[in-house]
Amino acid sequence: MTSRQFRRLATRVGFWVLVAVVLIYAIFPFYYAVITSLKPSSELFTVSYWLDSLDVSNYVTIFSQGSFVRAIFNSILVSISVVAIALLLGVTASYALGRVRFRGRTTVMLVILGVSMFPQVAVLSGLFEVIRGLGLYNNPAGLILSYTIFTLPFTVWVLTTFMKQLPMELEEAAIMDGATPWVTITKVFLPLMWPAMATTGLLAFIAAWNEFLFALTFTLTDSQRTVPVAIALISGGSQHELPWGPIMAASVTVTVPLVILVMIFQRRIVSGLTAGAVKG
Amino acid sequence: MTTTTTLPRAPERARPYRGTKVRRQRVRAAWTFLAPMLITLALVAGWPLLRTFYFSLTDGTLSTLGDASFIGLENYLVYDNGAWYGLLTDPLWWRSVWNTVFFAVVSVSLEAVFGVIVALILNAEFRGRMLVRAAVLIPWAIPTIVSAKMWAWMLNDQFGIINHLLMALGLIDSPIAWTASATYSMWAVIMVDVWKTIPFVALLALAAMQMLPRDCYEAAEVDGIHPIKVFFKVTLPLITPALMVAVIFRMLDALRVFDVIYVLTSNASNTMTMSIYARQQLVEFQDVGYGSAASTLLFLIIALATVAYLYVGRKQLQLGGD
Amino acid sequence: MASVKLDKLNKVFGHDHIIKDVDLGIGDGEFVVFVGPSGCGKSTLLRLIAGLESITDGELRIGEQVVNDLPPRERGVGMVFQSYALYPHMTVYENMAFGLKLAKTANETIEERVMATARILQLEELLHRKPKELSGGQRQRVAMGRAMAREPRILLFDEPLSNLDASLRVQMRNEIARLHQRLGATVIYVTHDQVEAMTLADKIVVLNAGQVEQVGTPQELYQRPLTKFVAGFIGSPTMNFLPAEMVAGTTEGCRVHANGIGELDLPQDPGRHGAGDALTLGVRPEHLGLAPASGDNSFEIVNVEYLGNEVYIYFEPKDGDTLLIHRSEAPSCWEIGQHAALLPSVANVHLFDSDGCALALISTRDAA
Ligand SMILES: Nc1ncnc2c1ncn2[C@@H]1O[C@H](COP(=O)(O)OP(=O)(O)OP(=O)(O)O)[C@@H](O)[C@H]1O
Ligand SMILES: [Mg+2]
Numbered sequence: 001m002t003s004r005q006f007r008r009l010a011t012r013v014g015f016w017v018l019v020a021v022v023l024i025y026a027i028f029p030f031y032y033a034v035i036t037s038l039k040p041s042s043e044l045f046t047v048s049y050w051l052d053s054l055d056v057s058n059y060v061t062i063f064s065q066g067s068f069v070r071a072i073f074n075s076i077l078v079s080i081s082v083v084a085i086a087l088l089l090g091v092t093a094s095y096a097l098g099r100v101r102f103r104g105r106t107t108v109m110l111v112i113l114g115v116s117m118f119p120q121v122a123v124l125s126g127l128f129e130v131i132r133g134l135g136l137y138n139n140p141a142g143l144i145l146s147y148t149i150f151t152l153p154f155t156v157w158v159l160t161t162f163m164k165q166l167p168m169e170l171e172e173a174a175i176m177d178g179a180t181p182w183v184t185i186t187k188v189f190l191p192l193m194w195p196a197m198a199t200t201g202l203l204a205f206i207a208a209w210n211e212f213l214f215a216l217t218f219t220l221t222d223s224q225r226t227v228p229v230a231i232a233l234i235s236g237g238s239q240h241e242l243p244w245g246p247i248m249a250a251s252v253t254v255t256v257p258l259v260i261l262v263m264i265f266q267r268r269i270v271s272g273l274t275a276g277a278v279k280g
Numbered sequence: 281m282t283t284t285t286t287l288p289r290a291p292e293r294a295r296p297y298r299g300t301k302v303r304r305q306r307v308r309a310a311w312t313f314l315a316p317m318l319i320t321l322a323l324v325a326g327w328p329l330l331r332t333f334y335f336s337l338t339d340g341t342l343s344t345l346g347d348a349s350f351i352g353l354e355n356y357l358v359y360d361n362g363a364w365y366g367l368l369t370d371p372l373w374w375r376s377v378w379n380t381v382f383f384a385v386v387s388v389s390l391e392a393v394f395g396v397i398v399a400l401i402l403n404a405e406f407r408g409r410m411l412v413r414a415a416v417l418i419p420w421a422i423p424t425i426v427s428a429k430m431w432a433w434m435l436n437d438q439f440g441i442i443n444h445l446l447m448a449l450g451l452i453d454s455p456i457a458w459t460a461s462a463t464y465s466m467w468a469v470i471m472v473d474v475w476k477t478i479p480f481v482a483l484l485a486l487a488a489m490q491m492l493p494r495d496c497y498e499a500a501e502v503d504g505i506h507p508i509k510v511f512f513k514v515t516l517p518l519i520t521p522a523l524m525v526a527v528i529f530r531m532l533d534a535l536r537v538f539d540v541i542y543v544l545t546s547n548a549s550n551t552m553t554m555s556i557y558a559r560q561q562l563v564e565f566q567d568v569g570y571g572s573a574a575s576t577l578l579f580l581i582i583a584l585a586t587v588a589y590l591y592v593g594r595k596q597l598q599l600g601g602d
Numbered sequence: 603m604a605s606v607k608l609d610k611l612n613k614v615f616g617h618d619h620i621i622k623d624v625d626l627g628i629g630d631g632e633f634v635v636f637v638g639p640s641g642c643g644k645s646t647l648l649r650l651i652a653g654l655e656s657i658t659d660g661e662l663r664i665g666e667q668v669v670n671d672l673p674p675r676e677r678g679v680g681m682v683f684q685s686y687a688l689y690p691h692m693t694v695y696e697n698m699a700f701g702l703k704l705a706k707t708a709n710e711t712i713e714e715r716v717m718a719t720a721r722i723l724q725l726e727e728l729l730h731r732k733p734k735e736l737s738g739g740q741r742q743r744v745a746m747g748r749a750m751a752r753e754p755r756i757l758l759f760d761e762p763l764s765n766l767d768a769s770l771r772v773q774m775r776n777e778i779a780r781l782h783q784r785l786g787a788t789v790i791y792v793t794h795d796q797v798e799a800m801t802l803a804d805k806i807v808v809l810n811a812g813q814v815e816q817v818g819t820p821q822e823l824y825q826r827p828l829t830k831f832v833a834g835f836i837g838s839p840t841m842n843f844l845p846a847e848m849v850a851g852t853t854e855g856c857r858v859h860a861n862g863i864g865e866l867d868l869p870q871d872p873g874r875h876g877a878g879d880a881l882t883l884g885v886r887p888e889h890l891g892l893a894p895a896s897g898d899n900s901f902e903i904v905n906v907e908y909l910g911n912e913v914y915i916y917f918e919p920k921d922g923d924t925l926l927i928h929r930s931e932a933p934s935c936w937e938i939g940q941h942a943a944l945l946p947s948v949a950n951v952h953l954f955d956s957d958g959c960a961l962a963l964i965s966t967r968d969a970a
Contacts, residue, residue: 015401015404015406018401019401019406019412022398022401022412022415022416023412023415025419025475025478026415026416026417026418026419026479027415027418029419029427029430029431029434029475030418030419030422030430032430032433032434032441033426033430033433036433044439045438045439047439047440047441047444049441085320089316089317089320090317092313092314092316092317093313093314093316093317095310095313096309096310096311096313096314097314100306100307100309100310102306102307102310102311108314108318111318111321112321114586115321115325117532117582117586118325118329118579118582119535119536119555119575119578119579119582120536120538120555121536121538121554121555121558121559121562121575121578122329122332122575122576122578122579122582123324123325123328123329123332123575124328124332124558124559124562124563124571124575125328125331125332125335125345125562125568125571125572125575126327126328126329126330126331126332126335127324127328128342128345128562129328129331129345130323130324130327130328130331132345145323145324146324148320148321148324149321149324149325152317152320152321153321156317167685167687169683169684169685169687170687170689172654172681172683172687173681173683173687173688173689173748174689174700175653175654175673175674175675176652176654176674176675176679176680176681176701176749177675177700177701177704177748177752178673178674178675178701178704178705179700179704180309181306181309181310181313182309183704187700188689191691192690192691206421209423210423210424210425212423212424212425212538212539212542212543213538213539213555213559217559217563227423228423228424228425228426228539229425231425231426231429232425232429232542232543244433244436244439247429247433248429248430248433251426251429251430254423254426255421255422255423255426258421258422258423259418259421259422261421262414262417262418262420262421263414263417266410266413266414266417269417270483270487273480273483273484274483274484274487303656305673
C-alpha cells in the first residue's frame with residue numbers, strides 16, 4: 001500500500017468515525033431514555049446499554065394516572081389553538097407587511113422583532129395580572145393567550161418573507177379581476193402559501209408544545225397542566241427517589257410524536273428556520 | 281363622481297400626491313389586517329411589560345397586586361438605618377447575573393464551534409446524508425424539559441450511565457454528583473444546553489454553506505490548498521454573517537434561560553440565572569415588587585445587548601459598504 | 603368598447619418624474635401600440651390606465667367618464683401581463699371565471715362567457731388543466747382569455763409575447779390581429795418589437811423619457827418621422843445619419859452639403875434655418891443607391907451580410923463610428939474593400955436640425 005493510498009483510507013475511516021460520533025451524539029440520549037422506560041423497576045439501577053427487556057409497566061403506570069392523560073390532552077389543545085391563532089393573525093399581518101408599502105411598516109417590523117426577543121420573565125408579573133383579570137388563571141385558555149407572545153412574532157416574520165416572494169404580477173392580476181385584499185389573500189395567496197404555513201405552523205406547534213415557564217406559572221392544578229410541567233413535577237416519595245422509569249416513559253411518550261414529525265418534515269423545518277433567521 | 285381639476289403644475293417640485301382611492305384603500309386594509317396582531321401583542325407583551333416596570337416600583341405581593349403602593353426605587357436600592365438594601369445590593373442577584381453571562385458566553389461559543397463542525401460533516405457528500413441530517417434534528421425537537429430529565433437521569437450520581445461509563449474507562453474513581461456539586465453543576469447545565477442547540481446552529485451554518493459558490497472551492501482545489509486552510513480562508517469568512525445571526529439568536533435565548541436549569545438543578549445558587557432568580561422572587565416568595573425589579577433589569581440588559589449589537593452591526597455594515 | 607383620453611397625465615415616483623404631461627386620444631376600437639426605449643415609461647403609462655398605479659396629476663377618461671379615482675375593476679379594463687400571472691392553483695376555466703365570480707355574475711352567464719371566450723381562443727380542450735400543464739403559447743392564450751372573459755371595454759397588453767420563442771411569437775401576433783378584427787375591442791399594447799408594432803397597430807405612440815415623441819400610423823412614422831429620435835427608433839435596420847450643412851435655403855427647398863455625399867437639393871422647407879447651419883441628414887438603408895466611385899465622395903465597404911432575400915452592405919463612416927448601412931435585394935456583386943458612392947433618393951431623405959426636429963416638406967406645408 002502506498003502512503004498516498006493509506007492517507008486516503010485514513011481520511012475515509014476518520015470521516016466515518018466522525019459521522020458515527022455525530023449520530024451517537026444525536027440519538028443516544030433519546031435511545032437511552034427509551035431503553036430505561038422499557039425496564040422493569042427492579043432492573044432500573046443496573047446500567048445497561050442494550051434493550052434487554054420489553055417491560056411496559058412504566059407506561060401502564062403513567063397512563064393509568066388520569067392527570068398525565070389530561071396533560072397530554074391539554075398540551076394538544078393548547079398547541080393546536082396557538083398554531084391556529086398564530087397562523088390566522090400571521091397570514092393577514094404578513095400580507096400587510098409583505099405586500100403593501102405604507103408608512104410605519106418598518107416600525108411595525110421592528111416592534112415584532114423586539115417582542116420576539118423579550119425575556120418571558122420580563123412580562124411574567126404583568127401577564128399574570130392580565131390573565132387573572134380575564135379570569136383565565138389555571139385555564140388552558142390563559143396559556144393559549146400567553147403563548148402568542150412568542151409564536152406570533154415568529155409566524156409573522158417567517159410568513160412575511162414568504163409573502164414577499166410571491167410574484168407581484170399575480171396580485172395585480174387579482175386586482176384587475178376585482179379582488180379586494182381579503183379575497184386576494186384567501187383565494188389567491190393562501191392556496192400558494194400552504195407549504196409555508198405548514199412549516200411555520202409546525203415550528204409554532206413545537207414551540208408551544210415545549211413551553212415551560214408560563215405553563216408552570218399560570219396553572220395550579222394537575223388537571224390544567226401541560227405535559228412539560230407534568231413531567232417536571234412527577235415526584236416520588238422523596239427528593240432522592242425520583243420514579244425514573246415513569247419519568248422516562250412519559251418523556252418518550254411526548255417526544256416520539258415530535259421526532260416523527262421532525263423526521264417527516266425535516267426539509268420544511270430547515271427552510272422555515274433559515275427563513276426566520278437568515279433572510280429576516 | 282369626483283371631478284378632477286387639472287391644476288397648473290410645476291414639474292420640478294413634485295406635488296406630494298395623496299394617492300388614488302385604490303391606494304388609500306390598500307393602506308387602510310393593511311392596517312385593518314395588522315390590527316388583530318398588534319392588539320394581541322399589546323395585550324400579551326406591551327401592556328404586561330409596562331405593568332412589570334410599574335410593579336418594580338411598588339411593594340406589591342402576589343395576593344395584593346391590586347392595591348400595591350408606590351415605593352419609588354426602593355426595590356432596587358434604598359438606604360435605611362445606616363445600610364444599603366435592595367436588589368442591587370443582593371449578592372445572590374449579582375451571582376445570578378454572573379452565572380447568566382457565564383452560561384450564555386460559554387454555551388453559545390461551544391455551540392458555534394460544534395455547530396460549524398457538524399455542519400461541515402453534513403455538508404460532505406456521503407451515503408445516508410439525509411438520514412444523518414434528520415437524526416441531528418432530534419435533540420432540537422425534544423422538549424427542553426424532557427431533555428433536561430433525560431440528562432438528569434444520565435447524569436444521576438449513583439445510577440447514571442455517565443458516571444458508570446467514566447468509571448469503567450477509569451477516568452474517575454468515584455461517582456460525581458454532576459447536578460449537585462458546586463464545581464460541576466454549571467458545566468452539566470451548559471453541556472445539556474449545548475447538546476440541545478447544536479442542531480440549530482449547525483442547520484443555519486449548513487444553509488449558509490450550501491449557498492456558497494462552488495467555483496471558489498474548485499479554484500482552491502486546483503491550486504492545491506490544504507482543506508483546513510480553505511476552511512479558514514474561504515468557508516468561515518463567507519458563512520460568518522449567517523453564523524452571527526445564529527449566534528445572536530442563541531445569545532438572546534441563553535440570556536433568558538430558565539427551563540433547563542430549573543429542571544436540572546432547581547433553585548440552587550450555583551446555577552441560578554436572572555430568570556430563575558426573578559421567578560423565585562415573583563412566584564415562590566410572592567414578592568412581586570422585588571421580582572419585577574429583577575425582571576426589569578433582565579429586560580434592560582437584554583435590550584441593551586440588542587441595541588449594542590444593532591449599533592455595532594450597522595457600523596460594520598457601513599464600513600463594509602464603503 | 604370605449605375611447606380613452608389622457609389629458610396632461612403625470613406620474614411621479616418619489617422624486618422621479620416618470621410620465622410627463624402625456625396627452626393622447628385613443629378612439630373606440632383602435633389598436634394602439636406604445637413603443638420606446640427601455641425605461642421610458644411604457645409600462646407605467648399602461649398601468650396608469652389600468653389603475654394599478656395612481657395618477658399624480660392630470661385626467662384620464664374612459665368613454666366619457668373620468669376614472670382617475672376608480673379601482674381597476676370599475677374601469678372596465680382587462681390586462682395581459684408579460685409573465686401571464688395565471689393563478690397556479692386554478693384550472694384554465696377557474697382562471698377565466700375568477701373575475702366574473704368576484705363580480706357576482708350568475709353561474710350560467712359565467713359558463714356562457716367562459717365557453718365563448720374559450721372557443722374564440724381555442725382553449726376548449728384545455729379548460730380543466732392547470733397552468734403548469736400548458737405550453738407557453740397556451741398560457742399566453744389563457745392570460746388573454748382571462749382578460750377578455752369579463753368583456754372589458756379596453757384590453758391592455760404589456761409585452762405579451764416577449765416570453766415566447768420566435769415562431770410562436772409570429773403565430774400569436776397573427777392571432778391577436780385577427781382577434782382584434784373580430785372583437786373590435788379597444789386595445790393598448792406595449793412592445794419592444796418593431797415588427798409587432800408595425801403590423802398590429804392602427805396607431806403607434808413613440809415614448810421617450812416619459813414624453814410622447816410622436817403619434818401616428820405606422821406609415822406616417824416610417825415615412826415622416828417628426829424627430830430624429832423617432833426616425834432612429836422606427837425602421838430596421840435603423841436610418842443612417844450623416845452630419846450635413848445648409849448651403850442655401852430658398853422657398854423651393856434646401857441645398858445641403860454632407861461629407862462624402864456632396865451637395866443635394868432637397869424638397870424641405872428651410873424655415874428659420876440659413877446657410878451655414880448644422881443639420882443631420884437621415885436616409886434609410888433602402889433609400890440609398892450605389893455607384894462605383896473613388897475619391898472624396900465615396901465610402902469603403904467594410905462588411906457585406908447576405909440574408910438570403912436581401913443584402914446589407916456596411917460602409918466606413920466619415921464622421922463618428924456608426925457604420926452606414928445599405929440595403930438591397932439579393933444578390934449583390936459588391937465586395938469588402940471596394941469603394942462606392944452613396945446616392946440618396948432625394949424624395950426620401952430626411953433633414954433634422956440641431957434640436958433633432960425634422961424639417962417639413964414644402965408640399966406638406968402647403969397642404970396644411
Ligand atoms: N414602482 C416604482 N417606483 C419607482 N420607480 C419606478 C416604479 N415603477 C417604475 N419605475 C421607474 O419608472 C421608469 C419607467 O419604468 P417602466 O417600467 O414604465 O419602463 P418601460 O418603458 O416599461 O421599460 P421596459 O421596456 O424595460 O419594460 C423606470 O426608470 C423605472 O425605474
Ligand atoms: Mg415595461
